[in-house]
Amino acid sequence: MKRWTLATSAFCAIICSTASLAQSDSEKAIDEYRAMIADGNPADLWEAKGEDLWKKKAGPKNASLEKCDLGLGPGVLKGAYVQLPRYFADAGKVMDVEMRLSYCMRTLQGKEVKDSAYNKDDHKDIIALATYVVTLSKGMPVNVPQEHAEEKRMYDLGKQAFFYRAGPYDFACATCHNADGKRIRLQGLPNLTKNGPAGRAFTSWPAYRVSNSQLWPMQQRLNDCLRLQRFPHPKFGSEATVALSVFMGVTGKGVPSLAPTIKR
């Protein structure tokens, strides 16, 4: 009996070491694949469309979005994205880049903005505009503000949401994302309670997904996380998604922005 156990553990040692070797090999292969597709990211097409939408006059007020204040003053785009979500006094709440663009379309252009469904109606334009805005902050360090009481409240709410276990699977974001070295199938899962991985995850969206040829902004990505947890689908601009963004952004402070990226 004892010999059998010994043999089993020796066997396991071999299997387990090959398994971890295989994992690093496939992760290397994924990295190689990413490098191959990184040149010629179709997100460029959304960026070009977004730039056009930003400068073009539209809506009942026949105005462009060039006076839109993304937090650093009207029309200031460089570095605006890495300091979002933030509190906007004119709107009276914390907004991320997608919500703020929707707000500007409503206030500056006078549009009746339909942004409730992913990639439908005005949401299409919001995706393109968000891609344009984030591109102008590429490489700049994440610096999500925590000065206003509302911003702090959103951070706390995001932290709570991150660790909140619920749903039929009794899942929380933290179930998969609060330890190093975890993976789902072949994908490594980032530990979002740590600065580096949180910052990289926070600034990876909008991203072009090769598998379905879609461009996903941050809110859509978070909604998908919540879907995987079997949580109810949040509305556009829901406090839950913005709070999770704030939590990730504050945790990832100082990490240079990557977006827009390309995903498998």
Next chain:
Amino acid sequence: MADPMRIRAQAAGDKATVRVLMSHEMESGQRKDSAGKLVPAWFIQEVSASLNGKVVMTAEWGPAVSKNPFMQFVVKGAKAGDKIAVSWKDNKGDSRTDEATVS
């Protein structure tokens, strides 16, 4: 009217590498929509590239090429300042031409 292409052309030595990103649905004609009806084929059929107005490459494409296709090729004899024009035509007769300067 189709969305613009993104063209980048970079000279190195006596050659230039051209990278083109096109915005196109590239429907294969094999997929069905949510109602179960076949989505009609819609894809780029002809691609051509010219250097200072002279055609340097032509290609015939089919439904197997991905959505938002990326194309890269090398042109001999292209120098900085030269004009590269790329155009495509799809099976619905829509077409698009964009131009870039070699840098």
